[in-house]
Amino acid sequence: MIECKLNIQLEGFKLDAKFTIPDKGITVVFGPSGSGKTTLLRAIAGLEKGDTGFLKVGDSIWQSDHNFVPTHKRQIGYVFQDAALFDHLNVEGNLDYVIKRKTGLTEDFIDSIYTLLDITPLINRSTVQLSGGEKQRVAIARALLTKPKILLLDEPLSALDLKRKNEILPYLDSLHSQLNIPILYVTHSQDETSRLADHIMLIEDGKIIGNGPINEMLTRFDLPLSHSGNAISIFDARVMSRDTDFNLMHLEFKGGQFVVPDNKLPIESLVRIRVAARDVSITKKKQTDTSILNIFPAVVEEIVPEGDAQVMVRLTLKGVVLLACLTRKSASSLKLDQGLSVFIQVKSVAILS
Amino acid sequence: MLSELDVSAIIVTIKLAFVSTAILIAIGTPLAWWLSQTKFKFKVIFEAIIALPLILPPTVLGFYLLMTLGSNSPLARVLESFGGSSIAFTFSGLVVGSVIYSLPFVVQPLQNSFSSVKRQSMEVAATLGASKLDRFFTVAVPLSRSGFVTAGVLGFAHTVGEFGVVLMIGGNIPGETGVLSIAIYDHVEAMEYAQAHLLAGGLLVTSFVMLIFVYLFNRHFSIMRYKD
Numbered sequence: 001m002i003e004c005k006l007n008i009q010l011e012g013f014k015l016d017a018k019f020t021i022p023d024k025g026i027t028v029v030f031g032p033s034g035s036g037k038t039t040l041l042r043a044i045a046g047l048e049k050g051d052t053g054f055l056k057v058g059d060s061i062w063q064s065d066h067n068f069v070p071t072h073k074r075q076i077g078y079v080f081q082d083a084a085l086f087d088h089l090n091v092e093g094n095l096d097y098v099i100k101r102k103t104g105l106t107e108d109f110i111d112s113i114y115t116l117l118d119i120t121p122l123i124n125r126s127t128v129q130l131s132g133g134e135k136q137r138v139a140i141a142r143a144l145l146t147k148p149k150i151l152l153l154d155e156p157l158s159a160l161d162l163k164r165k166n167e168i169l170p171y172l173d174s175l176h177s178q179l180n181i182p183i184l185y186v187t188h189s190q191d192e193t194s195r196l197a198d199h200i201m202l203i204e205d206g207k208i209i210g211n212g213p214i215n216e217m218l219t220r221f222d223l224p225l226s227h228s229g230n231a232i233s234i235f236d237a238r239v240m241s242r243d244t245d246f247n248l249m250h251l252e253f254k255g256g257q258f259v260v261p262d263n264k265l266p267i268e269s270l271v272r273i274r275v276a277a278r279d280v281s282i283t284k285k286k287q288t289d290t291s292i293l294n295i296f297p298a299v300v301e302e303i304v305p306e307g308d309a310q311v312m313v314r315l316t317l318k319g320v321v322l323l324a325c326l327t328r329k330s331a332s333s334l335k336l337d338q339g340l341s342v343f344i345q346v347k348s349v350a351i352l353s
Numbered sequence: 354m355l356s357e358l359d360v361s362a363i364i365v366t367i368k369l370a371f372v373s374t375a376i377l378i379a380i381g382t383p384l385a386w387w388l389s390q391t392k393f394k395f396k397v398i399f400e401a402i403i404a405l406p407l408i409l410p411p412t413v414l415g416f417y418l419l420m421t422l423g424s425n426s427p428l429a430r431v432l433e434s435f436g437g438s439s440i441a442f443t444f445s446g447l448v449v450g451s452v453i454y455s456l457p458f459v460v461q462p463l464q465n466s467f468s469s470v471k472r473q474s475m476e477v478a479a480t481l482g483a484s485k486l487d488r489f490f491t492v493a494v495p496l497s498r499s500g501f502v503t504a505g506v507l508g509f510a511h512t513v514g515e516f517g518v519v520l521m522i523g524g525n526i527p528g529e530t531g532v533l534s535i536a537i538y539d540h541v542e543a544m545e546y547a548q549a550h551l552l553a554g555g556l557l558v559t560s561f562v563m564l565i566f567v568y569l570f571n572r573h574f575s576i577m578r579y580k581d
Contacts, residue, residue, distance in 0.1 A: 047476050071479040072488075078480040084473050088495045097491070101482045146482060 002150065002182060006043045006053040006063070015039045015050075015206040023058060025198030026176055026183045028214075030225075036206040037186040038081075041152045044184070045078050046071040057149050057182075077143030077151040082159050083135035085127045091138050092123050098145040105145065116178060117141045117171055133164035137171060144179075151175075151183045157192060172196060173353060194234055194274050195352045200225075219314055219321045221304045226312060226323060231277040233322040234352075239269050251351075255317035259293040260349050272352040277312065279347040280324035284334055286343045294346040298322070300336055311336075315344060359552060361528045362536040369444070369532060370512040373451040377459040377508040378501070380452065385463035386489070389470075404461075406454045415521025418450050422522065442524040447532070450518040458507040466500025467493060502570040506563045513556065 001023050008015040015036045021027045029037045042048040044055065046062065046069060055063040062069045085094050099105055114120055117137045122130065130138065136156050143151060156172075157165045175183065176196060187193060193200065193214075200217035202210040202224070210223045215234050218225050225231070237253035242262055251258040251271060258273065265271065286295060298315040306312040311331045313324045324344060326336075336342070355363075384403070388396060406414060421428055422441045429439035440446040470493050478488035494501070516534040523530035525539075533552055540549035 045480055047479070071476070072482050072484050074480075076480055078477070080473060080477065084477045086474065086477070086492065088492075088498075097478075097483075098481050101487075142481065146480075 001056075002058075003054065003056040004044065006040075006050055006055060008039060008043050008048050008050040010039065010048070013039070013206060015043060015048075017043070017203075017206075017208055019201060019208045019211045021182065021184075021199060021201065021211065023182045024180065026185050026196050027199040027201055028193045028197035029184055029186045029201050029203055030188065030193055030197075031203035033188060035203045037188075037203055038154055039206070040203065041078070041154050041184060041186055044150070045076050045152060046074050060149060075146060075149045077140075077146050077148030079136070079139050079143050079151070079153045079156050081155045083132075083139040085130075085135055085138060085142075087127050090124065090126045091119070091130070094127070094138060094142055095119070095123075095145060098142055102146060105147070109147075110145065113141050113144050116144075116174060131164060132160045133167045136160070136168055140171070140175070148181060151179070151181055153183065153185045155186050155188075157189070158187070169195065190228075190230070190232075194232060195272070215321055219323055221302060221312065221314065226277075226314075227306065231312060231323050231325060233275045233277070235273060235320055237271050237273050239265050239267050239271060241267065251349075253320065255298075255320035255322075256296050258346070258349055260351065263351060265351075270353075274350040274352055275322060275346055276348075276350075277323035277325040279349075280322065281345045281347070282313065282315075282324055282326060282330075282334060282336065283343045283345060287345065290345065292345040292347060294349065296344055296346075298342055298344045300338055300340045300342060302338060303331065303336055315342070317344070355551065356548065358527055358531070359536055359548065362531050362533050362552075365444070365528065365531055366513055366533040369447055369451060370509045372448050373455060373512045374459075374505055374508045376448065376452050377455055378505060381456065381459035381463055381504060381508075385460045386467050386493070388460070388464045389467035404457045407457050411454065411515065411517025412521060414454060415450065415518040418446075418453070418518065418522050422446055422449065441522050442526065442530060444529055447519060447523050447530050450522050451512045451515060454515055454518050455508045455511045458511045459504040462500045462503040462507065463497065466497035466503075470496045499570045503567050506567045510560055510563050514560070 002021045004020070005018045006015065013036065017036075017040050029040060031037050039048060043050065049068060052065065053063050054065075055061070060075070061067065062074050086097065089097065099110065117140055119138065119141050122134055122138060127135065140153075140156070157168065160168065173196075185192075185196060197214045199212060200210070200214050201208060202217065210217055210220065217223060218231070219233055220226060235253055237251040237258065240250045240252040240257065242249040243259075247262045248259050249262045249265070251260060251273065253273070286297075296317045298317040301314045301316055301321070303311050303313050305328065306325060309328055311326055311328050313326060313331070313336065315322050315324060322344065334342075388400060419441055420426060422439060423429060424439040424441065426439070429441075432438060432440070440449065474492050474496065475488050478492045483491060514534060516538070519530070519532055520535060523532065523535070525531045525535050533556065537549050537552045540546070540552070
């Protein structure tokens with residue numbers, strides 16, 4: 001577990017970060033620019049120093065009342081926004097910078113990092129011969145060679161164009177599935193968040209306003225994500241079977257089964273699915289003569305107005321929480337209320353991995 | 354051809370330049386690093402003191418050095434009480450004078466280079482486990498390579514070329530403090546133009562070659578100011 005209670009006073013800005021996050025998985029630090037995301041990462045790395053604070057990562061205390069461990073003695077992997085490779089060294093030199101300073105790195109470990117990020121073809125290049133995506137791969141590998149107790153990624157994709165982003169995302173997916181350390185990932189991109197996050201930490205004006213599992217953060221009405229205009233729900237599913245006649249596949253999730261166009265993923269693969277609130281509609285009785293394939297029974301949990309003409313409805317289906325965005329008129333004619341049992345129709349589903 | 358005196362002047366000059374440059378780099382590096390990193394309000398005062406030799410007549414500097422180092426100075430008395438003696442009119446005295454006189458030519462290019470080392474590069478090194486001193490030598494120094502070349506060559510060349518300070522505190526003792534620039538002056542005084550030509554021409558060519566070297570290494574070379 002990571003326990004953090006840090007106060008940093010900068011010119012015209014104050015960071016007041018108090019939170020605990022689990023020691024596995026990706027926690028996305030999400031917030032508008034200037035909200036203190038980068039300052040938070042820098043404080044965890046010891047690059048910004050506050051007067052008071054407490055920081056514990058795993059079993060190491062990096063900051064407490066009488067103790068401030070300097071950056072070079074913290075086991076952190078920090079990936080800067082623009083990769084920040086040393087230009088006076090080539091790719092190998094950048095990686096050796098860590099290997100020379102870190103004792104007890106085995107060949108196997110180094111090889112595993114190189115394989116994870118496909119470093120071998122780049123090893124003899126100079127840093128100016130790398131594309132933006134390749135630079136980030138080297139920067140991530142360099143950070144991982146320190147055997148960090150926590151990996152900090154500061155908007156690693158923001159300097160890249162869409163093509164480069166798509167090149168590097170699969171590597172981030174494999175970090176996600178293969179690393180056993182907590183990852184703090186700073187971004188203001190909803191796409192990256194919904195694809196990568198296990199947890200979301202929301203930050204606004206230097207304060208943590210919410211922190212928890214991704215779908216809880218997306219669907220809580222007291223937090224801004226459910227009101228952002230493109231509210232979504234995210235949950236995990238598994239490819240169960242395929243229907244070759246119609247070229248469809250069946251995805252099993254806790255609340256039932258989705259039928260979606262077949263995208264050739266092997267049976268048993270785990271996928272993450274995203275449902276947009278505006279693609280969900282509600283009926284009182286189960287429709288049979290409809291084109292919509294994905295219909296589930298659900299219970300209304302809470303309804304809040306969304307603008308003048310719409311309402312946002314949070315529903316649960318066997319423990320899975322989902323949002324639906326309706327007009328206020330429909331909600332009123334259906335007499336929607338808390339605890340009412342309804343059917344939801346999901347018009348479309350996005351598969352994220 | 355070169356007289357015995359000329360040869361000894363060349364040897365003393367080269368020895369002086371090497372010793373002074375080594376000391377200049379050793380003193381100038383931490384000084385320039387401090388100036389490039391500090392947020393100290395009154396750092397301009399230090400910058401101005403270091404830059405003084407750029408505009409002061411060398412005789413002024415030489416005069417004060419003589420007052421400080423000469424045999425009647427308090428410093429000389431302290432030295433004498435420890436069994437030493439005044440360093441005015443000795444090789445050591447020349448070295449002290451040269452170091453002070455050439456300091457801006459070493460500090461400014463170094464400060465200029467150090468200022469352009471991104472703070473982020475140093476922070477990255479820290480996250481990779483490098484201590485303060487380690488990051489200075491493995492990141493700041495290699496990224497400031499051109500600054501070191503400029504500083505070294507300028508410090509060396511400027512020491513070779515000095516006249517006024519040397520005249521005031523050196524005293525032109527053959528084999529000890531007799532340097533090239535004064536040897537040329539002596540030849541001209543004695544109307545030995547052929548020998549003056551030989552030494553002056555040699556210096557001209559050497560200086561030119563050294564400057565070409567500096568410019569090749571550092572295209573943004575400026576002696577008078579560093580860029581923020």
